[in-house]
Amino acid sequence: MATSLLSRQLVLSLQQNLRLTAPGCRYVSKAAAKTQVEFEYDGPSMKTEVPGPRSKELTKQLGEIQNVGAINFFCNYEESRGNYLVDVDGNRMLDVYTQISSIPIGYNHPSLIKVMSNPNNMSAFVNRPALGIMPPENFPEKLAESLLSVAPSGMSRVQTMACGSCSNENAYKAMFIWYRNKERGHNNPSDEDMSSCMINQSPGCPDFSILSFMGGFHGRTMGCLATTHSKAIHKLDVPSFDWPIAPFPKLKYPLEEFTRENAQEEARCLEEVEDLIVQWRQKGRPVAGIVIEPIQAEGGDNHATPDFFKKLRNIARKHGSAFHVDEVQTGGGATGKFWAHEHWGMDDPADIVSFSKKMLTGGYYHKDELQADKAYRIFNTWMGDPENLLEEVTRSGKTLLQGLYQLQDQYPNLLSSARGQGTFCAIDIRDDATRNSILLKARDKGVLLGGCGDRSIRFRPALVFKEYHVHMFLNVFSDVLAEHN
Amino acid sequence: MATSLLSRQLVLSLQQNLRLTAPGCRYVSKAAAKTQVEFEYDGPSMKTEVPGPRSKELTKQLGEIQNVGAINFFCNYEESRGNYLVDVDGNRMLDVYTQISSIPIGYNHPSLIKVMSNPNNMSAFVNRPALGIMPPENFPEKLAESLLSVAPSGMSRVQTMACGSCSNENAYKAMFIWYRNKERGHNNPSDEDMSSCMINQSPGCPDFSILSFMGGFHGRTMGCLATTHSKAIHKLDVPSFDWPIAPFPKLKYPLEEFTRENAQEEARCLEEVEDLIVQWRQKGRPVAGIVIEPIQAEGGDNHATPDFFKKLRNIARKHGSAFHVDEVQTGGGATGKFWAHEHWGMDDPADIVSFSKKMLTGGYYHKDELQADKAYRIFNTWMGDPENLLEEVTRSGKTLLQGLYQLQDQYPNLLSSARGQGTFCAIDIRDDATRNSILLKARDKGVLLGGCGDRSIRFRPALVFKEYHVHMFLNVFSDVLAEHN
Secondary structure (H helix, E strand, O other), X not given: OHHHOOOHHHHHHHHHHHOOOOOOOOOXXXXXXXXXXXXXXXXXXXXXXXXXXXXXXXXXHHHOOOOOOOOOOOEOOXXXXXXXXXXXXXXXXXXXOHHHHOXXXXXXXXXXXXXXXXXXXXXXHHHOOOOOOOOEOOHHHHHHXXXXXXXXXXXXXXXXXXXXXXXXXXXXXXXXXHHHHHHHOOOOOOHHHHXXXXXXXXXXXXXXXXXXXXXXXXXXXXXXXXXXXXXXXXXXXXXXXXXXXXXXXXXXXXXXXXXXXXXXXXXXXXXXXXHHHHHHHHOOXXXXXXXXXXXXXXXXXXXXXXXXXXXXXXXXXXXXXXXEEEOOOOOOOOOOOOOHHHHHOOOOOOOEEEEXXXXXOEEEEEOHHHOOOOOOOOOOOOOOOOHHHHHHHHHXXXXXXXXXXXXXXXXXXXXXXXXXXXXXXXXXXXXXXXXXXHHHHHHHOOEEOEEEOOOEEEEOOOOOOOHHHHHHHHHHHHHHHHHHO | OHHHOOOHHHHHHHHHHHOOOOOOOOOOOOOOOOOXXXXXXXXXXXXXXXXXXXXXXXXXXXXXXXOOOOOOOOEOOOOOEEOEEEEOOOOEEEEOOHHHHOOOOOEOOHHHHXXXXXXXXXXXXXXXXXXXXXXXXXXXXXHHHOOHHXXXXXXXXXXXXXXXXXXXXXXXXXXXXXHHHHHHOOOOOOHHHHHHHHOOOOOOOOOOEEEEEOOOOOOOOHHHHOOOOOOHHHHOOOOOOOOOEEOOOOOOOOHHHOHHHHHHHHHHHHHHHHHHHHHHHHOOOOEEEEEEOOOEOOOOOEOOOHHHHHHHHHHHHHHOOEEEEEOOOOOOOOOOOOOHHHHHOOOOOOOEEEEOHHHOOEEEEEOHHHOOOOOOOOOOOOOOOOHHHHHHHHHHHHHHHHHXXXXXXXXXXXXXXXXXXXXXXXXXXXXXHHHHHHHHHHHHOOEEOEEEOOOEEEEOOOOOOOHHHHHHHHHHHHHHHHHHO
């Protein structure tokens, strides 16, 4: 394996693929200097179109078992390394999408393999402990060392879960229970509560609601889905709850150039939030909690200012609703801070913060008073202190955003609204068709990108995505844009 | 490690713990003959009360991070083997509960460790593929070799999921989508469908329902929870859907001695099911699907006859509702057949069959017309043909049930309603307090049991639970019963 990693041939193929010697009108990024991570490849290497013949064959096979409408291509995860995803046709692509933002430190990172190979950790997979009743000896210590060492401000409790949807579903349940106990003034349900809940009726199953935002994505199980409003196809034909949905600010980028208009737009949305809370209380469906992403990710990488979030948090407090920040996609370092909400600079940013994806386990942090009811299963592993990685993310992110700004100036008819925190960046493309063409052309040149919203491209590289990876990406992206101008 | 497994000392301690030489009035089971599985221990060995001092200390620590109300004790999973769970105080217990029925072939089974140690499999954990878009090369082949090789009759498609709740949630969504397309007569949603679903409103989010049964358990996320009716504490304070709930037959055991009364009870429940379907259709909340467990597990190990399930399946067909059999707890071999519904002897037992737990991955099988929309993540592993294990399960199960019948005759004031399929057995205890005392006393003697329903004990051993383990259990159980008579 090691022999295939840094061979002369790869360097040659890298030069060929990136056409480093053929500038033209293309964006010339700073030299892609190699402070090469040892276990990684040197660059992309494309052998066939994507999907290649082997991927097509496998898609046909899988089509007899499952719906394959969403399949892009098949991968060789064993051969993938760091920022490079290798497919079954031998194409090696720089991966700026990382399994919808789920690969924290690159493919097959030696330290993760080490963690997973440790027999003590393997036991968690082989034996699937029911953590809520019979946890392993090192569980409290592991939680303290790992998840609690990065707990959001004001939170000392964490509940682990198996995936992002389960994390949010259970966070909602914790908010409902908390709200109802607050309403009761004590924790002792009446006999009527106990009997009515068994048949799905009030007062045992109260008509509470969660306020969410248009464009938000919080998962696909039925509770989460009632707060997800990014794409109709996620929700179509599934019964839902009559819960309030507020507008998320539609801001102009870069934010600092449109402060006045953006502030007006945010004020409009906050006013609507308060109106909805009052309306739903009057309807008999009080808002037990507000759920929001720090950056609406699936919905198009929509940002809002720290001022907006501070005021929203205060509205929640004023009306007695819990404030739930969903960091399933933003958490874990990609914004340059461990949690995206740290950019707001608040001591008391939330009552609940949910996570998954990059954290390699699902769950939620919560304030003491939102102590939940029951424990659950866990995908159990954590990989230590990410401090240095965060500095890298900040540096790479800055370079990436600068590059996007520069390209946006160069191609004003093609690009707009470059935006980001850390490497959690996005840019809008003229239209959906052009975006899709760009995604495919970039892939043919060995760079793997993902879309979000109607016409955005989102950047979700691993935490080991360094400045020279950024330059490599910008060079390819620039070539692709030139073809679309 | 190996030296600690079969030492003379363990045999001595086994004899001490089981008091094999002190009969009295106790049930004397056939000699616990040893066709010892090599990797296993010889018997229980208790060093302290349970929870012991170390477990108590750890529970206190964890209590500062999470609710620990449900914690029994802390485990040493590394030292656990086969049917024996070792706790952090060095107590070794015969485990007849197996993490709520989730350990298919015992703790640290060498063949599972081998599977997990295989670098090709490890890659699935290290790299967390987004299977719906970028599956690994061997994914179709693995599905065909593993999950599809044990597909229920009439089903050739499987959708994998991360856990049992997600499996059921997504199965419900598949039924809603199928039902709505049937209603439309085509697959093309209108503009009104697309826009109304984004704000949780009909017709895009239609007022469909799922019919479930009182006493059923299908999970804790909000869609599943609306069909779960086993314990109030699972549902309390969480908003729910107005969906119909039918009575599950309350039968007398052994079933073959009460055929007439049981048939009447089943007829009553089936009539109620049809009434509810008609009522809910009239309310404008048509029943898109019926969900049921082949044995109500969490709700008290309640059985029904094959005749009941056949008729229920026909009612679903007659009214155009999908029929969903939830085998999350019953699937994987514990009833002596791979799927519990095979006991019904039907060619077309269901439209959807969901699974998890013992299968080590979640998911659901479905008929072609219930093809779902999107893929999801997966905990990916399967461990080959379980044929011989099923024979063992049938043999051990028969011995277990015979033993329970014998004890029931011996202690008619204490025990009733022994019942089971394969090793998936249960028995009722006089009352809740006595049951709990029996569970604790058995644990002190090194046998780990779990409860279900109001006053039942459920048996959920691993598939490697052999006849001599049954005898070992019966001897301890008999001693404990003698203390309660």
